[in-house]
Amino acid sequence: MQKKISNRISELGEFGLISRIAAGVAPAEGVITGIGDDAAVTALTAGMQLLTSTDMLLEEVHFRRTWHDPFRLGRKSLAVSISDIAAMGGIPRWALLSLALPADLPLDYLDSFTHGFLAMAAEHGVALIGGDTCASRSGLIISVTIMAEQFPERIIRRSTARPGDDIWVTGTLGDAALGLSLLEKKLPIPPGEGRGEGAFDSLVNRLLDPTPRTAAGITLAESGLISGMIDISDGLLADFGHIAEMSGVGGRLELDALPVSAAFRSLAGSLADFPQHCLLSGGEDYELAFTAPEANREKIAVLMKNSGIPVTPVGIVTSSPDVTVVLSDGSCWQPQPPGFNHFT
Amino acid sequence: MQKKISNRISELGEFGLISRIAAGVAPAEGVITGIGDDAAVTALTAGMQLLTSTDMLLEEVHFRRTWHDPFRLGRKSLAVSISDIAAMGGIPRWALLSLALPADLPLDYLDSFTHGFLAMAAEHGVALIGGDTCASRSGLIISVTIMAEQFPERIIRRSTARPGDDIWVTGTLGDAALGLSLLEKKLPIPPGEGRGEGAFDSLVNRLLDPTPRTAAGITLAESGLISGMIDISDGLLADFGHIAEMSGVGGRLELDALPVSAAFRSLAGSLADFPQHCLLSGGEDYELAFTAPEANREKIAVLMKNSGIPVTPVGIVTSSPDVTVVLSDGSCWQPQPPGFNHFT
Numbered sequence: 001m002q003k004k005i006s007n008r009i010s011e012l013g014e015f016g017l018i019s020r021i022a023a024g025v026a027p028a029e030g031v032i033t034g035i036g037d038d039a040a041v042t043a044l045t046a047g048m049q050l051l052t053s054t055d056m057l058l059e060e061v062h063f064r065r066t067w068h069d070p071f072r073l074g075r076k077s078l079a080v081s082i083s084d085i086a087a088m089g090g091i092p093r094w095a096l097l098s099l100a101l102p103a104d105l106p107l108d109y110l111d112s113f114t115h116g117f118l119a120m121a122a123e124h125g126v127a128l129i130g131g132d133t134c135a136s137r138s139g140l141i142i143s144v145t146i147m148a149e150q151f152p153e154r155i156i157r158r159s160t161a162r163p164g165d166d167i168w169v170t171g172t173l174g175d176a177a178l179g180l181s182l183l184e185k186k187l188p189i190p191p192g193e194g195r196g197e198g199a200f201d202s203l204v205n206r207l208l209d210p211t212p213r214t215a216a217g218i219t220l221a222e223s224g225l226i227s228g229m230i231d232i233s234d235g236l237l238a239d240f241g242h243i244a245e246m247s248g249v250g251g252r253l254e255l256d257a258l259p260v261s262a263a264f265r266s267l268a269g270s271l272a273d274f275p276q277h278c279l280l281s282g283g284e285d286y287e288l289a290f291t292a293p294e295a296n297r298e299k300i301a302v303l304m305k306n307s308g309i310p311v312t313p314v315g316i317v318t319s320s321p322d323v324t325v326v327l328s329d330g331s332c333w334q335p336q337p338p339g340f341n342h343f344t
Numbered sequence: 345m346q347k348k349i350s351n352r353i354s355e356l357g358e359f360g361l362i363s364r365i366a367a368g369v370a371p372a373e374g375v376i377t378g379i380g381d382d383a384a385v386t387a388l389t390a391g392m393q394l395l396t397s398t399d400m401l402l403e404e405v406h407f408r409r410t411w412h413d414p415f416r417l418g419r420k421s422l423a424v425s426i427s428d429i430a431a432m433g434g435i436p437r438w439a440l441l442s443l444a445l446p447a448d449l450p451l452d453y454l455d456s457f458t459h460g461f462l463a464m465a466a467e468h469g470v471a472l473i474g475g476d477t478c479a480s481r482s483g484l485i486i487s488v489t490i491m492a493e494q495f496p497e498r499i500i501r502r503s504t505a506r507p508g509d510d511i512w513v514t515g516t517l518g519d520a521a522l523g524l525s526l527l528e529k530k531l532p533i534p535p536g537e538g539r540g541e542g543a544f545d546s547l548v549n550r551l552l553d554p555t556p557r558t559a560a561g562i563t564l565a566e567s568g569l570i571s572g573m574i575d576i577s578d579g580l581l582a583d584f585g586h587i588a589e590m591s592g593v594g595g596r597l598e599l600d601a602l603p604v605s606a607a608f609r610s611l612a613g614s615l616a617d618f619p620q621h622c623l624l625s626g627g628e629d630y631e632l633a634f635t636a637p638e639a640n641r642e643k644i645a646v647l648m649k650n651s652g653i654p655v656t657p658v659g660i661v662t663s664s665p666d667v668t669v670v671l672s673d674g675s676c677w678q679p680q681p682p683g684f685n686h687f688t
Contacts, residue, residue: 138482
């Protein structure tokens, strides 16, 4: 008699589901008790403080199953939380994963999601130590909590930028927003793309599979060269705006200094009505924005070059509380108070 | 001109919402950076390990807004996670709260929920240090992560019960299940109840506003007298079953020894078709089940009496892996392998 094989979540039950997820989890440093008891038990490195952050991702609000394959969705579910840790200079360690699953979700969807989540975890030194599972009557719901650690004097906050500091960003901006615009416009995938390394794929992948800047965050935090940091999830204007508000400062950003990718350059003009909008206010790039004394400019450039992490100075912190943008013609533009309202 | 007053979540925006929740949060021990940065920063007590647990609560799956007022829902959202910490003997410290809110949710609903959550937090020494908020298209979604600490040698697990140990429970069993049965049968509220302290209110309140056994868990863990512990969220049979499975043991429970409340005694016979089912398999009591060597029986009884915590020995751990129930007539009943499938 053949063993019956479950193909749906509903046939597996809660404990079968937990076992299935736990099967891919390896023993990890600092994990005293992982999945399976009332609470997980972990040990922090002596002298370090605990950093924690949590994110909730809802189907049809934060992602669409028609756009997002389960492997990359699993990766991104953890990546967005790791990015918050990178923004503080933390060393990511452990994660909790809660899933509310539609009862008719195919098991291979769950398996692929889990593989993606655990692949992202392995790439950033994170161990899955617990979570919760339940049935959802309204789409897939994902909640991730990340725990990290760092020595107190190395943790970088939003509230410590100073007037006269340089404003820097890692990587390139606007790619994820342009990727979203490609998906929204339902453009046909160009010949030779969809599976390859062309501009189209590269932009869409920035949206669907972002890479948190863990190494950059830790390197910058440990260098002692920077004054404030945040991750760019809602666009540079909004996120630098948080640094400005919490530090009691403002800033002047140079539009022409903002770093763009080759893919962005080749497609932005024809695809986005306002490419500058993608650069300044496009969400989900998960790059870091940080501030540092002008005196450290060269040291930062050398350190990051040696670390293989692209960084670009894009403006200056001002004592006036406004955030302004210097346009290509030298004129100044002052945006409305930034901030993305998730409720409208 | 009068200031416009927002009455709905959608008018408040994400940052207004976070400010509104954060307004009720007081500074707390060990919190270096609370709500407002990319991640929260906290400091554990030297020598202690970190305990973490997370729970997700979905409208129409875990609660109904028609039954559950927002204040008690806020309390319960945190209580169920604190209960997991109590089951390990942990000292609860910090919490993260994620909320996905329907855009038309009235603001006073949110305020009342937050007051309930923070009241439960204050009662158990917990500080709210962060979270996430977003819009929900499908009902209220709550995700809570709790962090706690304890010295390594005091943490109690499910996997360390030994044959011959006594099985104990705190408080009384079956009240929440009987409370649920009262709500499901839509019985008219008896005269003089609904706002008072009668049997009806007492049972419904056990369901809607459970009290996690923080003090009992810590006292037992620190006593060095017990061998294993779990909280009773899915019923004694299922939850002791987890201890049995993870410890490689079984158990014999005495039906007549199971502690019941006066309210349960007065209403069970007329309201529940099988009161024994509420006692053995009723969920959501959030009492603790623990095991301890027989030699410690008296010491435990005295310690808990002095601590004002009711405890009752209800059975014995066996080397045979089965869990059996001794019925009133002395016969043995062996239930099907326990476990509540949240997906069916």
